[in-house]
Amino acid sequence: MSQRKAIFVTGGASGIGRAIALYFGQRDYFVGLADIDEAGMRETLDMVGHGFVFQQALDVRDRAAWDRALDGFATAAGGRIDVVANNAGIPLGGLLIENNEEEITRCLDINLKGVLFGAQAAYSHLKQTAPGSCLLNTASAAGIYGTPGASVYSATKFGVRAITESLDAEWAQDGIKVRSIMPSFIDTPLLDHNANAMSNDMIRRRVMDAGLEITPVEEVAKAAWDAVHGEKLHTTVGKTAKTLAFGARWLPGRLRKQTRSAARPLLR
Structure with a gap:
C-alpha cells in the first residue's frame, strides 16, 4: 500500500469540491476527482498541478458507478483511500408549491x-485505511434550521446531517471518522443558478437582497481539512451558519420568529 494519503472528492469540477481538491493536493494528498462535468474536472486537475490526480465521470445516483469509481481510484492511488468527500449536490429554491416533481426528485436523488x-461504496476502502480514515459529508447551514424558500434543499441537508450522526456511531468501532461541514452561502457557481424552474432570479441576487454574507470558498476547504483531521462532528462555515447554530441551540423561539419574518417577502 502506498504511503501517500488519498482523497476522493465528488463535485470536483468546480466550487467547494475543487477547493477541497486543491487544499488537500497542496498538502501532499493523492487527489481523486468525480463529477459529471468532465471539462471542469480537467480544469481542476490542471490547477492541482502535479501527477497525483485521478478523474472519473460519476453520476452519484448510480450505485454501481460508485463502486467502479472508487475501485479505480484505489488502484491509481496505490491501494488506499483515506478520505471520501461526499460533496456533490445541487441547489433548489422557491416555495414548495413552485417546485415541480422532476426537480424535487432530482434534488433528493x-x-x-x-x-x-x-x-456504502466508501466503507470497505475506509475500513482498510482505518484508524483515521474519514467520510466527509457536505451538509449546509440549511441543515441546521429549515430555510424558507428552500424546503426541499433543507430536507436533503438535514438528511445529510442525520446520515453523518448515524454513521459516526455505526462506524466508530471500525476506526472510521464520519464528519460534516455546514457552509452558509459560499461563493461558487451554484449561486449563479436560477432558484427553480419557475424563477428567473439568480440565487446570488436573492442572497444579496437578503443582506446575507457570501463566504469565500477557500474557507470551506480549510474547514474540510480541519474536520477530517479533528474530532468535531459538524463544522459550521460562515457567519450565517454559526449564527443559526447558536440560535437553534440557545434561542429557538427568537430564531423561529426571525425565520418567519424572513419568509414574508417570499409569500407576497
Whole structure:
C-alpha cells in the first residue's frame, strides 16, 4: 500500500469540491476527482498541478458507478483511500408549491441518495485505511434550521446531517471518522443558478437582497481539512451558519420568529 494519503472528492469540477481538491493536493494528498462535468474536472486537475490526480465521470445516483469509481481510484492511488468527500449536490429554491416533481426528485436523488450510495461504496476502502480514515459529508447551514424558500434543499441537508450522526456511531468501532461541514452561502457557481424552474432570479441576487454574507470558498476547504483531521462532528462555515447554530441551540423561539419574518417577502 502506498504511503501517500488519498482523497476522493465528488463535485470536483468546480466550487467547494475543487477547493477541497486543491487544499488537500497542496498538502501532499493523492487527489481523486468525480463529477459529471468532465471539462471542469480537467480544469481542476490542471490547477492541482502535479501527477497525483485521478478523474472519473460519476453520476452519484448510480450505485454501481460508485463502486467502479472508487475501485479505480484505489488502484491509481496505490491501494488506499483515506478520505471520501461526499460533496456533490445541487441547489433548489422557491416555495414548495413552485417546485415541480422532476426537480424535487432530482434534488433528493443527488443530495441525499447520492450521499447514502457514496457512504456504502466508501466503507470497505475506509475500513482498510482505518484508524483515521474519514467520510466527509457536505451538509449546509440549511441543515441546521429549515430555510424558507428552500424546503426541499433543507430536507436533503438535514438528511445529510442525520446520515453523518448515524454513521459516526455505526462506524466508530471500525476506526472510521464520519464528519460534516455546514457552509452558509459560499461563493461558487451554484449561486449563479436560477432558484427553480419557475424563477428567473439568480440565487446570488436573492442572497444579496437578503443582506446575507457570501463566504469565500477557500474557507470551506480549510474547514474540510480541519474536520477530517479533528474530532468535531459538524463544522459550521460562515457567519450565517454559526449564527443559526447558536440560535437553534440557545434561542429557538427568537430564531423561529426571525425565520418567519424572513419568509414574508417570499409569500407576497
